[in-house]
Amino acid sequence: MRQNKQWADRGAAGQQAQQHYLVEPRHLAGGGDLRHVTEYLRASGWKDKSKTGGPVVFDSPDKSVRIGYDPHVQPGGWTISGKQTAHQEAWHATFSRQTPVEIVAGLTDALFTTRNAHAPNVWEPLLQQGWETERGQHFTARSPDGDAFVRFHQSSPGQAHWWAGARNEHGRVWEAMFTPTTPMRLVQALSTALADPQPVMRPLGHIAPSQRIRTTSVSVLPSQLSAWQQARITAARAATWARSSFATNRARSSPGARPSSTAGSGRR
Incomplete structure (x- = not known):
């Protein structure tokens, strides 16, 4: 309860510092806080379909992608599934x-970015960080x-x-x-997050048992932890607003477009 109150009372005087650890390499840091992924989805307008006591489930606004986390099944973990569309086959x-x-978020965050004009290269981020190929x-x-x-x-x-x-x-x-x-592009986003040399933060008692970290x-x-989390949420909301505004303006400026129908499709 005290910790929750501290998170709520951002900037309150007399806060007690908490011990955390910067862990590297990140690929051995352990799972981490699910909110790093889920709060970004929520701030980006995804629908939380989770049930109390059940698995985490989020649907994209257009219902074309579903992201879930279930620790109660074997092997358990994250599933990200995309439905078939006019330009993309179903994927999983x-x-x-x-x-x-942080590595899962590398892929899920990429769902919100625009496609690059260049062909994706999964190996490039790895080679830039000294990974060796065989x-x-x-x-x-x-x-x-x-x-x-x-592989x-x-x-x-x-x-x-x-x-x-x-x-x-x-x-x-x-x-x-x-x-x-x-x-x-999603596989490349995964390799980029995996190759990132920056350490990740874990609280006391949540350090993976390994001599290799x-x-x-x-x-x-x-208040610092809350501010860092809020910065990520704010970035998600800003990006969502920018995408929506761009789509709406582009639809309105289309030659011969009808204002009532185009504005609606832009929001979708």
Whole structure:
């Protein structure tokens, strides 16, 4: 209760600093706070379909993508599914429970970005951070510490299978899998987040049991934690507003467009 009150009373005098840790490499940091993903979705206008005591479920405004998290099934974790559209086949991506939320958010945040004019390159972010590639039964890129990987295998034309994951001295920590129809820009967003050398923050008592991680102890005020979270939420809302305004203005300026119907389609 006291901690919740501290989060609510941002900037209140006499706050007690809490011990957190900056953990690196991020691929061995453990799952983290689900709100890093879910609050961004909520701020971006996604519908929370979760039931009390049940799995987390969010639907995109146009209902074309569903994101869920369920720790109560095996293997459990994140599922991101896209419905078939006029320009995209149905696709599916999964992340096991201990996938760091910052890495999951690499993919989910990319759902809100515009498509780049250049063709996606999954390997480029990894190579820029010193990952090494090897060609065997599968084409694989491995992190400098050897504990994380991204793997590709093409079983036949149009059947490109992608995996990613990490392991420590105790074995496999997490794994991500993508259907061949998953948009490549989303797989690249995953590899970008995975290769990011920046450490991630975890509270005391939530550090993965591994000798292969490096930690730096930091004292953080509850108001600071709340402000950092709010900054991410504010960015999501601003981006959502910008996309909506752009779509509406573009629809209104279309030659021969009827104002009543175009404005509605722009908002959708």
